[in-house]
Amino acid sequence: MPDEHFADAGLAALYDAMNPRSGDFAFYLPMIMAAESVLDVGCGTGSLLHLARESGHRGRLVGLDPAEGMLAQARRRDDVEWVLGDLSTVAWDGEFDFAVMTGHAFQVLLTDDELRTAFAAIRRALKPGGRFGFDTRDPAARAWERWTPAHVSEVVTADGTAVRSWNDAGPFEDGYVSFTTTYESPSWNAPRRSESTLRFLDVAALGEFVAEAGLVVDEQYGYWDRRPAGPEIITLVRRPLTGSRGTSP
Numbered sequence: 001m002p003d004e005h006f007a008d009a010g011l012a013a014l015y016d017a018m019n020p021r022s023g024d025f026a027f028y029l030p031m032i033m034a035a036e037s038v039l040d041v042g043c044g045t046g047s048l049l050h051l052a053r054e055s056g057h058r059g060r061l062v063g064l065d066p067a068e069g070m071l072a073q074a075r076r077r078d079d080v081e082w083v084l085g086d087l088s089t090v091a092w093d094g095e096f097d098f099a100v101m102t103g104h105a106f107q108v109l110l111t112d113d114e115l116r117t118a119f120a121a122i123r124r125a126l127k128p129g130g131r132f133g134f135d136t137r138d139p140a141a142r143a144w145e146r147w148t149p150a151h152v153s154e155v156v157t158a159d160g161t162a163v164r165s166w167n168d169a170g171p172f173e174d175g176y177v178s179f180t181t182t183y184e185s186p187s188w189n190a191p192r193r194s195e196s197t198l199r200f201l202d203v204a205a206l207g208e209f210v211a212e213a214g215l216v217v218d219e220q221y222g223y224w225d226r227r228p229a230g231p232e233i234i235t236l237v238r239r240p241l242t243g244s245r246g247t248s249p
Contacts, residue, residue, distance in 0.1 A: 012069030023224030042105030046074025
């Protein structure tokens with residue numbers, strides 16, 4: 001089930017303002033523009049595919065997300081295919097030149113089985129030679145240590161409503177971090193809260209899942225400026241043109 005701040009339409013409407021981009025859109029957009037058919041997995045509010053259309057993309061754009069609240073925002077444009085679901089509920093076969101998963105959405109894949117299902121579905125959805133770009137936080141950067149009530153974000157909505165939010169993270173345990181996000185506003189009767197859990201994989205563990213799925217790592221970076229090391233693990237993988245795993249779904 002999607003977290004409350006993705007499923008709830010009111011909280012989903014705050015997502016883009018509360019989560020300013022850190023360079024990921026600029027990184028992925030040229031790859032999207034160069035691809036005739038694109039799948040955005042965990043598309044959220046659809047802002048990346050909206051940007052692609054506004055930038056002149058004329059091919060097929062498909063956004064997939066399991067949260068109704070987020071897709072309500074995405075559907076502000078009707079020239080993109082919006083699909084409610086996740087990689088366990090779809091069955092595209094060789095249809096996309098490029099797939100992408102932004103905003104650390106990859107980290108909501110919590111179990112080994114979920115990861116295997118996701119990579120298998122992505123591989124099947126890609127055309128031979130197609131690529132998949134995704135990002136996850138490097139556990140070595142220990143980002144969760146900054147997810148505390150001392151770090152508050154505040155936005156003012158279009159109707160003038162001020163909303164504050166903060167995270168309160170638990171410890172890092174066996175590759176997982178659970179945290180509570182609290183939202184409050186003087187206009188609301190009470191705060192709203194959402195519970196989340198993320199999985200952190202290092203490069204070696206990530207590589208094992210990629211290889212098991214029959215995909216090949218093309219590029220890997222530590223940040224959006226393509227530095228080799230940093231707080232992110234930004235990975236571009238490819239479905240091979242040929243090979244024992246690359247010639248069949």
